[in-house]
Amino acid sequence: xRVLIAEDQLLLRDGLTRMLxxxxxxxxxxxxxxxxxxxxxxxxxxxxxxxxxxLPPTFTxxxxxxxxxxxxxxxxxxxxxxxxxVERLYARELITSGTGAVGYxxxxxxxxxxxxxxxxRQVAAGATIMDPEVVAQLLRRHDTLATLTPRERDxxxxxxxxxxxTAIAACMTITEKAVSNHINTLFAKLGLPPSDTTSHRRVLxxxxxxDQTGGRSP
Numbered sequence: 001x002r003v004l005i006a007e008d009q010l011l012l013r014d015g016l017t018r019m020l021x022x023x024x025x026x027x028x029x030x031x032x033x034x035x036x037x038x039x040x041x042x043x044x045x046x047x048x049x050x051x052x053x054x055l056p057p058t059f060t061x062x063x064x065x066x067x068x069x070x071x072x073x074x075x076x077x078x079x080x081x082x083x084x085x086v087e088r089l090y091a092r093e094l095i096t097s098g099t100g101a102v103g104y105x106x107x108x109x110x111x112x113x114x115x116x117x118x119x120x121r122q123v124a125a126g127a128t129i130m131d132p133e134v135v136a137q138l139l140r141r142h143d144t145l146a147t148l149t150p151r152e153r154d155x156x157x158x159x160x161x162x163x164x165x166t167a168i169a170a171c172m173t174i175t176e177k178a179v180s181n182h183i184n185t186l187f188a189k190l191g192l193p194p195s196d197t198t199s200h201r202r203v204l205x206x207x208x209x210x211d212q213t214g215g216r217s218p
Contacts, residue, residue, distance in 0.1 A: 001024075001025045001026065001047045001048065001120075001121070001124055002025075002026050002028045002044075002046045002047045002048075003020055003025050003026065003027050003028065003046055003047065003048055003049070003050060003120070004027075004028060004029045004030070004031065004040065004041060004044050004046040004048075004049040004050070005017060005020075005027055005029075005030045005031070005049075005050050005051075006030075006031040006032075006034075006037050006040075006049065006050070006051040006052055006055065006063055006066075007030070007031075007032065007050075007051075007052045007055075007082070008032045008033060008052065008054075008055050008056055008059075009052075010032075013030055013032065016050065016110075017030065019113065019116075019117075020050075020117075020120070023117050025120070028044055028046060029044045029046070031055075032055070032056070033055050033056040033057065033062070034055035034056065034057070034058075034062025034063060034065075034066050035056075035057065035062075037051070037055065037062070037063065037066035037067075037070070038066040038067075038069040038070045038073070041066070041067070041070035041074065041077060042070050042073045042074045042077075045074060045077070046077075046078075047078065047124045048078040048079070048080055048101075048120055048123050048124035049067070049077065049078065049079050049080065050080050050082060050120065051063045051064075051066070051067050051079060051080065051081055051082065052081075052082050052083065053081060053082070053083040053085075053087055054083070054084075061087050063081070064081060064087055064094060067079045067081065067094060068094055071094075071100060075100060076100035076101075077100055078100055078101040078102070078123045078124050078126070079094065079100070079101075079102050079103070079123070080102070080103035080104075080105065080119065080120055080123045080129070081094070081102070081103065081104045081105070082105055082106075082107050082110070083104070083105075083106060083107060084106065084107050084108075085106075086104075086106075086133070086134050100126075101122075101123045101124070101125070101126045101127055101128060102123065102128055102129075103119055103120075103122070103123040103127075103128065103129035103130070104129075104130055104131055104134045105119060105129070105131045105134075106131050106133055106134065109131060145208075145209070147189045148186055148189055151172075151182060152182050152185060152186045152189070154172060155168060155172070155179060155182040155183060155186065156186055156205060156206075156209050157209070158171055158172070159183070159202060159205060159206055159209075160206045160209045165179045165180060165183070183202070183205075186205060187201050187205060190205055190208050192205060
């Protein structure tokens with residue numbers, strides 16, 4: 001079985017390589033950043049790729065986005081995502097793409113070597129393997145907007161309609177500073193990574209709104 005590993009931490013990358021090799025798997029490539037991961041996945045075409053979500057240069061969701069991009073170019077490419085947390089938005093896109101096997105495990109599952117190796121083999125064989133905690137968090141996604149206050153929901157609705165902070169302030173008869181404060185709060189409640197740029201987080205917030213409401217007022 002040919003495996004590609006995408007992991008920026010040298011010790012973990014080396015440990016994974018040794019573990020897989022000991023179980024008769026051939027690690028044909030390793031990648032330590034997100035910039036070239038998509039091209040590497042398409043070029044190598046491994047039987048399965050083990051990919052960390054957070055990779056350089058920004059340590060946000062490069063691994064997940066690169067995997068999605070690679071599967072658009074190489075449909076059916078089996079991907080096993082490893083992470084210390086659940087990135088809900090892109091995880092749903094990867095899982096529901098319908099273009100091949102996928103796994104999503106939290107990193108602490110690596111400690112159970114037998115279970116981890118079995119997960120890799122199942123994904124390579126075409127199965128979908130989901131960490132129970134990942135499933136639980138994805139199922140809780142429908143409650144995300146319920147955590148917002150009515151004012152925060154109004155701000156998010158105006159954002160989804162394409163309005164700027166200035167326009168939102170005018171529509172709601174509040175200051176731009178108040179709008180900015182509401183946006184930062186709803187970013188946090190929606191679980192958007194603080195290291196993302198404001199524009200990127202704004203897009204993610206709107207996508208979350210559209211995903212959960214179909215464009216209707218929450």
